[in-house]
Amino acid sequence: xxxxxxxxxxxxxxxxxxxxxxxxxxxxxMMRFDLGQxxxxxxxxxxxxxxxxxxMALMYGFFYPRITPAIALYISTGTPALALxxxxxxxxxxxxxxxxxxxxxxxxxxxxVPRSVQATSTFLLYTLLSLPGTVLALVxxxxxxxxxxxxxxxxxxxxxxxxxxxxxxxxxxxxxxxNPLVTNLIANALIFVVLLFSPIVFPPTNLPAWLFAVDxxxxxxxxxxxIRAGLTTGLVTDLGRSYLVLLAWTxxxxxxxxxxxxxxx
Amino acid sequence: MTELTWxxxxxxxxxxxxxxxxxxxxxxxxxxxxxxLTLLASIQILAGxxxxxxxxxxxxxxxxxxxxxVATGVPVINxxxxxxxxxPQLVADQKLQQSYDFIRALPALQTAAAxxxxxxxxxxxxxxxxxxxxxxxxxxxxxxxxSPAILPAVLLTAFTGTMxxxxxxxxxxxxxxxxxxxxxxxxxxxxxxxxLFPARQLPGWLATVDWWLPFGHMAVIxxxxxxxxxxxxxxxSYAIVAVWGAIGIAVSAWALGRRG
Numbered sequence: 001x002x003x004x005x006x007x008x009x010x011x012x013x014x015x016x017x018x019x020x021x022x023x024x025x026x027x028x029x030m031m032r033f034d035l036g037q038x039x040x041x042x043x044x045x046x047x048x049x050x051x052x053x054x055x056m057a058l059m060y061g062f063f064y065p066r067i068t069p070a071i072a073l074y075i076s077t078g079t080p081a082l083a084l085x086x087x088x089x090x091x092x093x094x095x096x097x098x099x100x101x102x103x104x105x106x107x108x109x110x111x112x113v114p115r116s117v118q119a120t121s122t123f124l125l126y127t128l129l130s131l132p133g134t135v136l137a138l139v140x141x142x143x144x145x146x147x148x149x150x151x152x153x154x155x156x157x158x159x160x161x162x163x164x165x166x167x168x169x170x171x172x173x174x175x176x177x178x179n180p181l182v183t184n185l186i187a188n189a190l191i192f193v194v195l196l197f198s199p200i201v202f203p204p205t206n207l208p209a210w211l212f213a214v215d216x217x218x219x220x221x222x223x224x225x226x227i228r229a230g231l232t233t234g235l236v237t238d239l240g241r242s243y244l245v246l247l248a249w250t251x252x253x254x255x256x257x258x259x260x261x262x263x264x265x
Numbered sequence: 266m267t268e269l270t271w272x273x274x275x276x277x278x279x280x281x282x283x284x285x286x287x288x289x290x291x292x293x294x295x296x297x298x299x300x301x302l303t304l305l306a307s308i309q310i311l312a313g314x315x316x317x318x319x320x321x322x323x324x325x326x327x328x329x330x331x332x333x334x335v336a337t338g339v340p341v342i343n344x345x346x347x348x349x350x351x352x353p354q355l356v357a358d359q360k361l362q363q364s365y366d367f368i369r370a371l372p373a374l375q376t377a378a379a380x381x382x383x384x385x386x387x388x389x390x391x392x393x394x395x396x397x398x399x400x401x402x403x404x405x406x407x408x409x410x411x412s413p414a415i416l417p418a419v420l421l422t423a424f425t426g427t428m429x430x431x432x433x434x435x436x437x438x439x440x441x442x443x444x445x446x447x448x449x450x451x452x453x454x455x456x457x458x459x460x461l462f463p464a465r466q467l468p469g470w471l472a473t474v475d476w477w478l479p480f481g482h483m484a485v486i487x488x489x490x491x492x493x494x495x496x497x498x499x500x501x502s503y504a505i506v507a508v509w510g511a512i513g514i515a516v517s518a519w520a521l522g523r524r525g
Contacts, residue, residue, distance in 0.1 A: 055452065055456075056456070058456075059452075059455070059456030059457065060323070060456075062456060062457070062462055062466050062467055063320070063323055063331070063461070063462050063466070064323070064324075064466070065328060065330070065331060065463075065466060192312065192315065193315075196315055196316065196319030196320075196322070197315075197319055197322065199322070202322060202323050202324075203325075205325065206321075206322045206323070206324065206325055207322055211322075
């Protein structure tokens with residue numbers, strides 16, 4: 001009589017679908033997938049960022065009858081924030097809106113990787129993609145205004161956190177708000193408010209106290225401050241608070257994302 | 266024997282028919298856009314007020330001349346916003362939604378249709394103009410020297426803006442291209458044309474480019490109707506704005522006259 005040996009199933013190499021190893025492996029797969037998709041529009045993103053960032057930096061200069069060195073310094077060091085804000089708060093929600101319309105999310109969510117990996121991959125990808133345009137916009141602005149910057153290593157975590165925050169909040173907002181039209185309206189209103197009423201390219205002393213209080217809670221002024229601290233010396237005070245504000249907004253973006261992504265439908 | 270009954274056929278020409286078309290189309294636009302126009306009028310008022318107030322934040326103490334230029338420039342933006350920016354986008358949307366051919370097939374005269382659209386754009390812009398001016402007066406203590414010249418200036422500015430937008434919407438075949446162009450136009454109008462600030466604050470080459478474009482000249486003629494002795498060369502500016510209006514009409518006529 002034969003024993004059970006012949007009936008033994010061939011052992012398949014089944015890897016556990018959990019644990020840090022699996023998560024990191026999935027992340028690298030997902031990043032490759034997202035990068036492949038991004039090839040179509042990545043160059044366009046850089047171009048739009050240069051146009052928006054550098055374009056607005058030049059534009060602000062036209063409003064001043066005489067550009068003093070102080071004004072030029074503020075405008076130049078505000079440029080990286082100007083380049084990051086449209087990417088995070090307009091382009092990311094725009095992409096999400098398009099994916100919602102196309103139903104792409106359902107496809108991506110059906111892939112055998114944790115959803116937290118999918119979100120992380122998106123955040124990392126956009127954060128990386130936002131950097132070249134930001135740097136180039138700064139180069140254009142410093143060239144236009146003839147500014148010498150004192151670049152310190154602080155700029156690396158500063159810009160990184162700003163980019164991550166902008167992408168996270170933009171993504172979370174676009175996911176959490178059902179109607180893409182509403183998201184679009186909020187994004188456009190935000191840009192308008194930010195460009196006029198946030199002290200990014202001018203000192204906060206120009207603002208009335210109540211408006212400055214509002215700007216210290218919103219992320220835009222903090223973005224400008226954190227980046228400015230890496231480009232100048234002695235201009236920025238209260239840097240710790242700005243970092244905290246940015247971290248809080250990043251967390252808020254992640255919570256919004258987690259809430260939507262974690263729901264079952 | 267059957268009796269032929271004659272339908273009463275009104276001729277599709279002549280002034281009464283034109284006026285009839287015009288009236289119907291104004292009502293058509295107002296009804297079709299009622300939601301949009303209300304929303305847009307509110308946004309226009311907020312944006313106008315926002316710009317008038319926000320510009321002061323760029324300065325520690327805003328120079329009087331800068332305040333005056335912004336206060337007299339924002340009305341120009343209010344006037345052209347619907348015709349130049351929203352108009353082409355609406356036509357682009359119609360092309361995307363395939364309702365464009367239907368609207369083209371309506372038995373209305375093209376000139377009546379254009380005039381009706383101009384009327385709607387003008388109506389949508391005027392409230393924001395008035396409110397921007399009132400806010401500027403209150404915030405910066407500017408007293409405008411309003412002269413009768415404001416009337417032709419407002420009418421011509423809105424007309425040229427609307428006609429350029431009309432040409433853009435109808436002549437550019439690709440809706441995405443239309444959309445992109447209008448977005449670039451918004452950007453240019455706010456920051457790269459001497460509407461909100463004097464032309465001497467621009468680099469020389471950009472000021473030269475702007476001299477050939479209508480936008481800075483729109484600001485000159487509107488400013489001439491609101492202030493005393495601030496602007497010169499008003500006749501030239503009228504001529505350039507009018508020429509651009511004529512170009513807009515010509516391109517629109519060419520685009521709408523094509524078959525197919």
